[in-house]
Amino acid sequence: MTCQASNELEQLVLQARPYSSQGKLATYIPALEKANPSHLSVAIFHLDGTCTYAGDYKQRFSLQSISKVLSLAYVLARIGDEEVFQRVGMEPTGDPFNSIAKLETTKPSKPLNPMINAGALVVTSLIPGADLKEQWEDFLDFIRTLTGNPEIAYNKELQESEFSTSYLNRALCFFMKQHGIINGEVEKIMELYTKQCSIEMNCLELAQLGAVFANNGRNPVSGEQIIPVQIARICKTFMVTCGMYNASGEFAMKVGIPAKSGVSGGILGVIPNRCGIGVFSPALDEKGNSLAGWKLLEFMNEKYNFSIF
Ligand code: DON
Numbered sequence: 001m002t003c004q005a006s007n008e009l010e011q012l013v014l015q016a017r018p019y020s021s022q023g024k025l026a027t028y029i030p031a032l033e034k035a036n037p038s039h040l041s042v043a044i045f046h047l048d049g050t051c052t053y054a055g056d057y058k059q060r061f062s063l064q065s066i067s068k069v070l071s072l073a074y075v076l077a078r079i080g081d082e083e084v085f086q087r088v089g090m091e092p093t094g095d096p097f098n099s100i101a102k103l104e105t106t107k108p109s110k111p112l113n114p115m116i117n118a119g120a121l122v123v124t125s126l127i128p129g130a131d132l133k134e135q136w137e138d139f140l141d142f143i144r145t146l147t148g149n150p151e152i153a154y155n156k157e158l159q160e161s162e163f164s165t166s167y168l169n170r171a172l173c174f175f176m177k178q179h180g181i182i183n184g185e186v187e188k189i190m191e192l193y194t195k196q197c198s199i200e201m202n203c204l205e206l207a208q209l210g211a212v213f214a215n216n217g218r219n220p221v222s223g224e225q226i227i228p229v230q231i232a233r234i235c236k237t238f239m240v241t242c243g244m245y246n247a248s249g250e251f252a253m254k255v256g257i258p259a260k261s262g263v264s265g266g267i268l269g270v271i272p273n274r275c276g277i278g279v280f281s282p283a284l285d286e287k288g289n290s291l292a293g294w295k296l297l298e299f300m301n302e303k304y305n306f307s308i309f
Helices: 007-022 030-034 064-079 081-087 101-105 117-125 132-147 156-163 167-178 186-197 203-214 229-242 245-254 291-304
Strands: 002-005 041-046 050-055 259-261 266-271 275-280
Touching: 007 041, 007 050, 007 291, 030 156, 041 203, 050 203, 064 081, 064 117, 064 132, 064 186, 064 203, 064 229, 064 259, 064 266, 101 167, 117 167, 117 186, 132 186, 132 203, 156 186, 167 186, 203 229, 203 266, 203 275, 229 245, 229 259, 229 266, 245 291, 266 291, 275 291
Parallel strands: 002 050
Antiparallel strands: 041 050, 041 275, 259 266, 266 275
16 A cells, blocks of 8 residues: 655644634543544545655544444345345434434334444444354454454544443433344444444544445455445445434545544545545544544535535
8 A cells, every 4th residue: 555644634624723622521431531633634546556645644543433434334235225224224314313202103114224322232232253252253344354454443442441331322222222222232243333333443444445445346456346336325325314423424525425423533434436435533523523633524615625415
């Protein structure tokens, strides 16, 4: 991989960094509070295999909700869309990512989409495997293949921190178990889910993984079809309509690319047939999106005009 520092991107990072002081670190997962709120990094991975980066590009961070796109792609590929969409819908929601409200009022009762916590917990419950170990190892292998890094791992301290405080996610699981939307043991689903959320990478690896989606599921370097074309398309569609939670409409207006954020401050961006983008800055706005990360993408769009609309 040929990766180079970019002066042009560095200028945009300089312009966006001050916004990080207006955001706040996520605190409901205790270990996330340890992040440095002024960090900001970006990488772009082009489909010709070259990449550029700027800012604190070596900094590793956990995927959190970005992992929802990856578990969705994995489960769709392994068990097929019919089984998945019986249990989770395709519509955006105006509610916060961890809201329980619509579960009770939607008929038949199922989460509105796989990008909110309820929907992602359903998807995780569908990860196939004989036991938790096999489920986790096979899924992690998939992430390693996507990033081209066989050493990708999860952060145990972070995982334990979330696992021991996830009362709301457990509540979502129990509600859905009562209504027959999920099967299996809630504690096992929670373990798998908190592990996937705690997978760590840097912005370069995130950008490389984004390039696979940008390249319709095919690894731009090796040419290997890692995700079927149709599944890559489903994921990108969800990223546009639901990827930035209840700010997805505004993000589509201001940046205009499939994207997925996480409460660690990471944002995965995909510009179809062009490149993958990885951004990280841990200070968040009130909806849980990275504040400086979002601003940086806005500045990048102004400069490179990458909105798909
Ligand atoms: O389940 C949770 O609450 C976290 N592990 C992930 C949430 C998240 O990243 C939402 N992002 N904006």
